[in-house]
Amino acid sequence: MREITYRKIVAERFGGAEVLRTVRATLPQPPRGHVRVRVLAAGVGFTDLMARSGDYLLQRRTPFTPGYEIAGEVVDFAVDGEAPSWLEAGVRVAAALTKMAGYTEYITLPLWQLVPLPDGLEPRLASAVPLDYLTALSLIDTHARLKAGDTVLIQGASGGVGQAASQLGRLRGLRMYGTASAPGSRDVLARHGVRYIDYRHEDFEAVLREREPGGVQAVFDHIGRANLSKGYRILAPGGVLVSFAFSGRPGHMVGDTLRGATRLRLMNLRPGRRAAQSVVPWEMKSRRDSYRAALARLLDLAHRGEITPQIVATRPLSQAADVHAALERREITGKVVLTAD
Template identity: 40%
Template sequence: MKITEIVLPSVGEPESLEVRLRERPQPGPGQALVRVEASGVSFAEQQMRRGKYYDMPAFPFVPGYDLVGVVEELGAPVGGGKPGPVVGQRVAALTKTGGWADYVLLDAADLVPVPDGVDAAEAETLVTNGATAWRMLFRTARVRAGDTVVVHGANGGVGSVLVQLARARGVRVIGTASARNQEAVAALGALPVDYRDDVPARVRELAPQGVAAVFDHVGGKGIHDSWRMLARGGTLVSYGSASTRDESGNGTLTVLRLVARLALWNVLPNGRSAYFFNLWAGKARNPQKYRADLAEDLTEVFGLLRDGTIQARIDSVYPLRRAAAAMRHAESGTVVGKVVLSPSADDDSR
């Protein structure tokens, strides 16, 4: 039996993506074959096609940072520990690459159960975005009820989840976005600020003593403004460099310069702290703890989705074979929510 996968052969435009067929793999010991129901189109893939993602694999490879699917086959169990997934169970996984396929072979230990009653595409919007938002809020910045925070790009994939999770915990949120997205940001429960205005001045009006945390995916020169918004004891969490997406040059160097700047700020005697958030930090050093923490965090996020506390925001669903069109749309600047790829979507899907 053949499987379908989308291959990024080299640096190029979205239209350079290739649809390829290969033999369906068989799970070995400790592995699971997952039939993919949904995979996302994220900023990571946009950087990868430009050759700028800071730890991307060598070309050619199959993109796909995360997925939701159903366990189709299991290899022989290995070791002890907690029971793993079962055939027929809906699961989620962070993959970094490989998710743009209709079947994916994964380590069974990396799979996180998706609760009954949660739609696959809706769950997919919260795998990377939900895990990132939850960890930055509650593991890195450790925000608490009554705090005020700034979320840049509050209408974006991670930003909108940050706002919802923070509001659910009683945190006041100031959210930056474009003028056309101010109403949507307000509907999420944040105080909207146009990112083209004097954001630091507006934040000072809303929080004269500064804010407890700033979540910044933009990077670039604006990172200095984010640092200055903090109150004493506040935390800056940087998790990207979207402002440099279309700039030429080495993406790794861009990230390293950003990390170096944050590290320098951390040694200043002003009571504030700065971090570069990496969703994969700790996995190589202690994979068992990493998996346990990820399962705990995603279980919390999926539970909030199931009970209606937070909402999944799906911009559009494209068939897997139309990955090029999906990526082109994801980069259009018009997206509200997550662009999702689905192997089962028909060709009339958008």
């Protein structure tokens, strides 16, 4: 084994897209239980933009490399005992990361984080699966424990996690409502069986009280603030409100996130309903086998075309700063994937 010289994107300080720089680094031989991977594609998530600006609670130090999800191919590895039968140089893999580091040409990861791709699944598509779909699966299975026929409200249903939850919910036979406002959202959500609520012109609480007077079994929320109380009020007895993000005020995201998490805990002091928070990087660490099984299942669904990440743009890794700027200006709306130059 030899050292590998490679390029990665680094946020040198917190700030706008201009703080992202391409730097050269050296990757040493992998330690025991680790694999070196050549990254072929990396998904771009909204959390990456938050982390770069300093508004993400799980990334509070610079410098760092953004990115929570990758697909690539195995270069080499060092394992204790017998290696899994699938593990060999050249095998294509995907991973969700527990710590940001995905905007890179090469990466060293613990073996447990890697899942082999089904034969024929394109790395670009695979890199768009881990974060959004693992989050959606966490909402539906881990926290809400929904079954066919249950009713759910998905806030921000046209976003990455929202569309993932909609697609998985359709496969599960859920009855779904979704808030959105982007052009074309009604048609997109209708394809997944989601009943559209235009949050700019409709009060979702009033709509659900009229259409579902007995309440809904779950609400998936990424907004926080007053939405948490409104979502909690439309729950059926025994229902659950699950937060997967907090859309705080610019410059106050960390404080608003902490306040939102505290609000969820206080809600659990009330009888009859529950509140929970989904944080996939934390859940991965505590349930490694469940993570691997879930990601393998999602990649298989993507390979069969039963779930379809909505990739709107593919850009070379070196254009990461331009991608962040375009997303913030809303010149691009949707999932972007960075690929090896």
